Amino acid sequence: MMLAVPALAQDGAEPGQTQLNGTIRFGFDQFFEGVAITVADSSGAEIGQAVTDTDGRWSVPVPGPGAYRVSIDTGTLPEGIRLREGQESLVDAVVDAGQSRAVVFAVGEAPKGTPFGERAAQTVFNGFKFGLIIAMSAIGLSLIYGTTGLVNFAHGELVTFGAVIAWYFNSSWGELNLIVAAVLTVIVCGMLGAGLESGLFRPLRDRRLGIFQLVVITIGLSLLGRQLVQLFFGAEPLPYRDFQVQERWEFGPWAVTPREVATIAVILVALVAVGLMLQKTRFGKATRAVADNADLAAVSGINVNRVVLIVWIMGAALAGLGGVFQGLDADIDPFLGFQLLLLIFAGVELGGLGTAYGALAGSLIIGMSTEVSTLWISPELKFVVPLAALILVLLLRPQGLFGIRARVG
Amino acid sequence: MPADRPPPEGPSAPEDRSMLLDSARRTTEVEPILTVHPEPGVAKPNPILTMDGLRRSFGGLTAVDVDHLEIERGIVTALIGPNGAGKTTLFNLLTGFDRADHGRWEFNGQMVTSPSPDRLARRGMVRTFQLTKSLAKLSVLQNMLLGAPNQMGERLWAAPFRHLWRNQERTNTERADELLEQFNLARMRDELAGTLSGGQRKLLEVARALMSDPALVMLDEPMAGVNPALAQSLLGHITQLALSGVSVVYIEHDMDVVSGISDWVVVLAQGRVIAEGGPWKVIHDESVIDAYLGRRRAGTEA
Amino acid sequence: MDFDIIFGNAARAAFGPEAIILALAAIGLNIHFGFTGLLNFGQVGFIMLGAYGTSVAVATFGWSLWVGIPIGLFLALALAVALGIPTLRLHAVMFAIVTIAAAEIIRILIGSTDAIGLTGGPLSVSFDAGAFFDLNPYADGPQDRYGVGTFAFTGQQMWVITVGWVLVALVSLIVFLIIRSPWGRVLKSIREDEDAARSLGKNVFWYKMQALMIGGVIGGMAGVIDAIKTSGADPNGFRPQVTFYTYTALLLGGAATYMGPVLGAILFWFLREWIESFLRQLSAEAWLPGAIADFLEGSEGIISVAMVGLALVLLMLFRPQGITGNRIEMQLDAR
Numbered sequence A: 001m002m003l004a005v006p007a008l009a010q011d012g013a014e015p016g017q018t019q020l021n022g023t024i025r026f027g028f029d030q031f032f033e034g035v036a037i038t039v040a041d042s043s044g045a046e047i048g049q050a051v052t053d054t055d056g057r058w059s060v061p062v063p064g065p066g067a068y069r070v071s072i073d074t075g076t077l078p079e080g081i082r083l084r085e086g087q088e089s090l091v092d093a094v095v096d097a098g099q100s101r102a103v104v105f106a107v108g109e110a111p112k113g114t115p116f117g118e119r120a121a122q123t124v125f126n127g128f129k130f131g132l133i134i135a136m137s138a139i140g141l142s143l144i145y146g147t148t149g150l151v152n153f154a155h156g157e158l159v160t161f162g163a164v165i166a167w168y169f170n171s172s173w174g175e176l177n178l179i180v181a182a183v184l185t186v187i188v189c190g191m192l193g194a195g196l197e198s199g200l201f202r203p204l205r206d207r208r209l210g211i212f213q214l215v216v217i218t219i220g221l222s223l224l225g226r227q228l229v230q231l232f233f234g235a236e237p238l239p240y241r242d243f244q245v246q247e248r249w250e251f252g253p254w255a256v257t258p259r260e261v262a263t264i265a266v267i268l269v270a271l272v273a274v275g276l277m278l279q280k281t282r283f284g285k286a287t288r289a290v291a292d293n294a295d296l297a298a299v300s301g302i303n304v305n306r307v308v309l310i311v312w313i314m315g316a317a318l319a320g321l322g323g324v325f326q327g328l329d330a331d332i333d334p335f336l337g338f339q340l341l342l343l344i345f346a347g348v349e350l351g352g353l354g355t356a357y358g359a360l361a362g363s364l365i366i367g368m369s370t371e372v373s374t375l376w377i378s379p380e381l382k383f384v385v386p387l388a389a390l391i392l393v394l395l396l397r398p399q400g401l402f403g404i405r406a407r408v409g
Numbered sequence B: 001m002p003a004d005r006p007p008p009e010g011p012s013a014p015e016d017r018s019m020l021l022d023s024a025r026r027t028t029e030v031e032p033i034l035t036v037h038p039e040p041g042v043a044k045p046n047p048i049l050t051m052d053g054l055r056r057s058f059g060g061l062t063a064v065d066v067d068h069l070e071i072e073r074g075i076v077t078a079l080i081g082p083n084g085a086g087k088t089t090l091f092n093l094l095t096g097f098d099r100a101d102h103g104r105w106e107f108n109g110q111m112v113t114s115p116s117p118d119r120l121a122r123r124g125m126v127r128t129f130q131l132t133k134s135l136a137k138l139s140v141l142q143n144m145l146l147g148a149p150n151q152m153g154e155r156l157w158a159a160p161f162r163h164l165w166r167n168q169e170r171t172n173t174e175r176a177d178e179l180l181e182q183f184n185l186a187r188m189r190d191e192l193a194g195t196l197s198g199g200q201r202k203l204l205e206v207a208r209a210l211m212s213d214p215a216l217v218m219l220d221e222p223m224a225g226v227n228p229a230l231a232q233s234l235l236g237h238i239t240q241l242a243l244s245g246v247s248v249v250y251i252e253h254d255m256d257v258v259s260g261i262s263d264w265v266v267v268l269a270q271g272r273v274i275a276e277g278g279p280w281k282v283i284h285d286e287s288v289i290d291a292y293l294g295r296r297r298a299g300t301e302a
Numbered sequence C: 001m002d003f004d005i006i007f008g009n010a011a012r013a014a015f016g017p018e019a020i021i022l023a024l025a026a027i028g029l030n031i032h033f034g035f036t037g038l039l040n041f042g043q044v045g046f047i048m049l050g051a052y053g054t055s056v057a058v059a060t061f062g063w064s065l066w067v068g069i070p071i072g073l074f075l076a077l078a079l080a081v082a083l084g085i086p087t088l089r090l091h092a093v094m095f096a097i098v099t100i101a102a103a104e105i106i107r108i109l110i111g112s113t114d115a116i117g118l119t120g121g122p123l124s125v126s127f128d129a130g131a132f133f134d135l136n137p138y139a140d141g142p143q144d145r146y147g148v149g150t151f152a153f154t155g156q157q158m159w160v161i162t163v164g165w166v167l168v169a170l171v172s173l174i175v176f177l178i179i180r181s182p183w184g185r186v187l188k189s190i191r192e193d194e195d196a197a198r199s200l201g202k203n204v205f206w207y208k209m210q211a212l213m214i215g216g217v218i219g220g221m222a223g224v225i226d227a228i229k230t231s232g233a234d235p236n237g238f239r240p241q242v243t244f245y246t247y248t249a250l251l252l253g254g255a256a257t258y259m260g261p262v263l264g265a266i267l268f269w270f271l272r273e274w275i276e277s278f279l280r281q282l283s284a285e286a287w288l289p290g291a292i293a294d295f296l297e298g299s300e301g302i303i304s305v306a307m308v309g310l311a312l313v314l315l316m317l318f319r320p321q322g323i324t325g326n327r328i329e330m331q332l333d334a335r
């Protein structure tokens, strides 16, 4: 709606051509090229043919208003894709004069021949990995909220930046190996976090700007960041150069790629390191003290600003790394982070705001339920499940699974 | 931590607060309570609030553990106890702001089955908060008007039609102005409540609670942070309230105030009622002094 | 560079259907956020149900538009109830996130391939809004234009705009009447401190629910106008940023004021279209180096949305109360 250029700007242009058209697609992001469509009039005489373009679009002009029969050549659909149950390959359509009439062919993935148990094992594995990516990206969000009370809506864009910067290092600037690119990305994102905190948020806290205003600023930054990615990187999803095709290792019911194993290993190491740091080190104690009561911490000699700065650096770096891994799984586009942000929020909330282990558990639950749900429902609906689960849990436990109810009075 | 939280001891009160005692009162409403034997959990002649087995713990800490307690109607009851004794938590439980692990209580002769703060308030049990909750972006007068009960204009269907609620609003405004006058806030009537000082907010909160003609007012440290002169008049109001038939429970740390205006004193320590009775007796009770000094006595644990 | 065209385009966007839709959405959000303090980040969900309720009733079920419109509004109301019951007790931050999530759930479901038979799924839905345009009193020939220069509308657009702005005025009036009443006072007290409101005997949950319903239905009206204007609905038009734009408009005009959302919506579209038109003109300038022109070409829309983000940041930095808001009230937040 409001995303479009105001329709007004184009209105009053040429009156439409009488035609039939449509898009062969699956979900929001898969468009099928090269699918053949044939249009015939009601007597069966062929009027025209079309083949879908890269965006899955086709259109066939027709001589005038009336009823036509449109058929799809299912043989031209890509492998593994077929018409959905109940979708006929021949469809009747009526066109009015000067109108384009959209004709729908619903397609979906063909059922795979894999046994249920194996698919279940695979989705659990995918869910675990996805949950870990969410958890790692969530650390920063959770710690920043804990120490400063700020809900950072731009955190998703930090994730996107991670993926995009790694892509540039990997595919454009110097064509570095993705591992090198990932390390550089983590450094860049950490610096970005430092810049945001010391250049923007600390001065604003010092100016005693209200928390809501700060949140709105992060929303603004989120929009800005996403548009910048779209401007420079483009809206088209792109993959990394490395590690795309890998042989799978078989572990019992699991067939996993080395990159997936590496993803999980790196994230587990990172999570354990952060956990130990929060539990054991002086910085960790200081962080917890600041989260508990920043004024009190300041009075007892803790350098609150330094703690918050480190939290930002760490959080942004981890979010960036999360983006790198997410980019390995799904192709990179400007919405990568924002889509993940909702799940990060869901994980953090499910566990209970401000609880570190709650956030980890919540993220894993969210990741698992996202992937495991695909055993039963269409993958394009998979994000519905964790979000709905979140709402249900909050219905029963408004403070989240591990949260504590705030005191009154 | 907000600045208006009082230091634990509170400002030392002028000696003459006890003079506020209204001698007429002693002979009328107060008399029956004087005959009650001062021991924890004792039954009273005409209780407005009766609680049984009320318990609330946070993790390992039992904040409130009251076996039996009655609050007498029409008098001023002070609830005292050291910091962290569970006084505020007890208020929260009784007024429905927190949920008890166990326990039942009866208000005005009726069992409180599903304690919801607003329903209890409408039944006549209103409270104020230790950390003031003035509605910052509403004017002082609007704050007051919010306290008025049964407002026609608060129903959505009637809201757009001013003539339906104009008269009631006028009556409420008159009442609010009276109270503001009494509480020395008339000058601030049209200011935003957020601009008031900490002490003025305390006053506003008490005045606002009185807008609803409650049966029982529960004041959580109403005097904290209020300057001595104003505190004086606030004390006067509290005594006045009891005279007009309202029951008052208030939490206070200043023993001069407590002995000055209370008809009855309940002492809470570590969640339990360790003593209750007339002010002089209780304040000089040794177990109470021990509780304040943090000593435990075998006798009070049973 | 022709500034007449730029201004004409900007003015047309500022008074066109887009601004009406945004104004209605912002008026609804103002009840939620401005007056009640509900951090509703799912306003787009209400707009979406208004638009889809109307579209689907007409396109899929073949009912009259006059049945479709109430259905759209009813669905928005139903969403308020369904969303409010589990979420109105939540912490403000949690409420914000759950409302975004709820709106996304609805968008994904409506836009899924499984829903093609009902909502058109990812292919969007379109219907015949003839019942509305039959009442159009403006002459609507191909040559008929109302306005000057690029600030001109067709007869059909004029009809949408007339009805739309009358609706905005009516809704604003009703909002004014209910907010200045004791009912509105209770809403504001909930915004300030809901425990205080409770302690004064107000059924906070129920008042919040009423606010959510009213603001939601007004959001639904925005959706209805959107559906009529475009003769349909497309799931991609209801992404979460629509809610963020609505916040931008509201904060720009001034939250918790009566005229703020309307002024904010007008200004939002004026500025956004001004920037976009300006860039479009700029990229056509001969003196511009080729590289820059190529970069600008086709990116005007992206840049103008980026400017929305920047505007939000600057607004919060320099005038957090919006153009009509009260500075003193804002400062109370910091205390």
Ligand SMILES: Nc1ncnc2c1ncn2[C@@H]1O[C@H](COP(=O)(O)OP(=O)(O)OP(=O)(O)O)[C@@H](O)[C@H]1O
Pocket: A405, A406, A407, A408, B058, B061, B063, B081, B082, B083, B084, B085, B086, B087, B088, B089, B090, B130
């Ligand atoms: N929501 C909560 N979560 C955890 N502990 C709590 C909570 N509310 C109260 N407590 C604990 O319960 C105990 C009693 O607290 P409460 O506020 O009732 O004390 P109080 O008697 O009002 O003290 P003061 O005189 O300082 O106001 C304290 O130890 C406090 O830390």
Ligand SMILES: [Mg+2]
Pocket: B087, B088, B089, B130
């Ligand atoms: Mg207390």
